[in-house]
Amino acid sequence: MYLSKSLYVRGLQCTKSLWIKIHNPGILTPPDEKALTKFKDGNEVGRLARQLFPGGREIPLSSPEKQIEKTKEYMEAGINILYEATFVFDDVMVMVDILQINEDKSVNIYEVKSSTKVKRIYIDDLSIQFYVLHGLGFTIKSSNLINMNNTYIREDLLDPAALFNINDVSEDVIALEENISRHITRFKTLLNNDMEDVPIGKHCTTPYKCDAYENCWGNMPENNVFEIAGLSMDRKMALYSMGIRTFDQIRDFSDLSSPQRIQITSELRKEVIINTRAISRFLNGLTYPIYHLDFESFQHAIPQWPGVQPYLHIPFQYSLHIEQKNGDLQHKEFLAEEGMDPRFKLATSLVKAIPTDVTVLAYNMNFEKGIMKRLALSFPQYSDHLMAICQNVRDLMIPFKKKEFYSPKMKGSYSIKYVLPALVPQMSDAYEKLHFIHNGTEAMNVFPRLIEMDKEERGKYRKALLKYCELDTLAMVKILEVLRDSVGEV
Numbered sequence: 001m002y003l004s005k006s007l008y009v010r011g012l013q014c015t016k017s018l019w020i021k022i023h024n025p026g027i028l029t030p031p032d033e034k035a036l037t038k039f040k041d042g043n044e045v046g047r048l049a050r051q052l053f054p055g056g057r058e059i060p061l062s063s064p065e066k067q068i069e070k071t072k073e074y075m076e077a078g079i080n081i082l083y084e085a086t087f088v089f090d091d092v093m094v095m096v097d098i099l100q101i102n103e104d105k106s107v108n109i110y111e112v113k114s115s116t117k118v119k120r121i122y123i124d125d126l127s128i129q130f131y132v133l134h135g136l137g138f139t140i141k142s143s144n145l146i147n148m149n150n151t152y153i154r155e156d157l158l159d160p161a162a163l164f165n166i167n168d169v170s171e172d173v174i175a176l177e178e179n180i181s182r183h184i185t186r187f188k189t190l191l192n193n194d195m196e197d198v199p200i201g202k203h204c205t206t207p208y209k210c211d212a213y214e215n216c217w218g219n220m221p222e223n224n225v226f227e228i229a230g231l232s233m234d235r236k237m238a239l240y241s242m243g244i245r246t247f248d249q250i251r252d253f254s255d256l257s258s259p260q261r262i263q264i265t266s267e268l269r270k271e272v273i274i275n276t277r278a279i280s281r282f283l284n285g286l287t288y289p290i291y292h293l294d295f296e297s298f299q300h301a302i303p304q305w306p307g308v309q310p311y312l313h314i315p316f317q318y319s320l321h322i323e324q325k326n327g328d329l330q331h332k333e334f335l336a337e338e339g340m341d342p343r344f345k346l347a348t349s350l351v352k353a354i355p356t357d358v359t360v361l362a363y364n365m366n367f368e369k370g371i372m373k374r375l376a377l378s379f380p381q382y383s384d385h386l387m388a389i390c391q392n393v394r395d396l397m398i399p400f401k402k403k404e405f406y407s408p409k410m411k412g413s414y415s416i417k418y419v420l421p422a423l424v425p426q427m428s429d430a431y432e433k434l435h436f437i438h439n440g441t442e443a444m445n446v447f448p449r450l451i452e453m454d455k456e457e458r459g460k461y462r463k464a465l466l467k468y469c470e471l472d473t474l475a476m477v478k479i480l481e482v483l484r485d486s487v488g489e490v
């Protein structure tokens with residue numbers, strides 16, 4: 001068995017995780033929908049980056065031996081660009097995303113990432129490739145990371161040269177080489193022995209959330225210190241290593257913020273804590289009618305339309321519940337046609353639906369305001385109107401984020417998915433009962449796929465998207481109702 005690039009990087013994060021991956025992979029949590037989308041995006045980005053080095057040959061995925069043989073064959077034939085060139089040294093197998101072979105036979109290594117940042121983990125990734133090729137006797141002229149340029153804005157045609165950054169990280173890669181052999185020996189030894197017990201720690205979520213997390217963290221007692229909202233991982237680990245595992249063992253509260261103390265007190269007493277003065281202040285800042293607004297958006301690493309940047313949140317849907325002082329409720333909604341840039345039609349619909357002088361309520365308003373500000377920049381004809389709406393947005397999340405209203409059922413979270421069942425128990429399974437779409441990730445993944453569906457399936461998913469988004473703003477109406485009741489407002 002060869003140690004691959006990803007196994008090596010996994011071992012650097014945690015040797016127990018590496019052991020489990022090889023000897024007991026069944027206990028690992030499979031990738032969720034979000035991770036699969038990221039994986040798919042990564043593949044698309046990898047293929048597009050090859051256009052920076054055109055005319056190369058791809059080593060088809062087969063067995064390691066065949067891939068190594070093919071790589072050798074192409075190199076001997078004088079082909080100077082290879083995609084997925086495969087090499088083995090010291091029982092480590094690497095596949096190089098793009099390998100450039102120079103006239104003097106020296107090589108340049110290129111690793112492609114769909115991220116907009118240069119992260120330390122990517123240098124580790126390149127360093128193991130450097131180690132293998134260097135070990136095989138290649139002269140490596142440069143080690144490079146190709147990543148996305150988040151300042152790129154697409155014009156009519158996609159320009160890969162401007163979409164990607166090529167970062168020469170040779171010095172950082174070389175600096176890591178001397179430790180690699182030691183790491184590999186350590187990994188080989190531990191894989192030939194029983195699993196070593198690695199204590200939980202910060203490394204369980206950094207640089208990636210470990211897929212053995214459930215296995216190692218699943219037996220935490222109720223009200224454990226890791227549930228304290230907003231406390232840094234370092235502080236949580238410090239408490240944990242002092243033997244303080246649960247809320248009732250905490251004696252010194254001096255380092256904790258007021259919302260953290262409210263959470264702990266509420267959980268220990270099992271009672272709802274309401275700061276009526278703060279809630280009244282929040283409610284007094286709202287005028288009627290209230291426009292409850294929620295957007296759904298999707299992101300693509302590779303911009304699909306002119307005026308779009310990598311990973312721009314592209315809104316394709318909104319739901320609006322308009323609430324009058326007497327409780328009358330009207331619902332408006334927009335869901336874009338599939339397969340085209342949805343932004344202009346959505347912006348047009350939005351400015352028709354929301355006047356410039358009404359209270360707009362969002363849950364986590366930074367997201368909604370961010371969407372509208374970017375629409376204002378893209379469509380100057382609506383700029384004044386959209387910016388006026390932005391000025392009027394209030395955030396329903398704030399009372400829960402500040403723990404001005406806290407129920408032990410919220411488990412430290414202020415996400416609407418926790419707040420709704422805590423405040424409106426009759427809606428506790430409302431999201432579960434929906435068909436097809438139950439959360440924002442499912443919505444953002446489904447919308448771009450509508451174009452590939454047949455008419456009947458598309459109809460079902462469009463209906464499901466509308467129902468999901470409608471529930472988000474209806475949930476806000478119901479939550480606001482409970483806030484009003486809590487301070488005796490009618």
Ligand code: SF4
Binds near residue numbers: 013017205213214
């Ligand atoms: S959850 Fe943490 S301790 Fe457990 S295998 Fe993963 S990284 Fe290691």
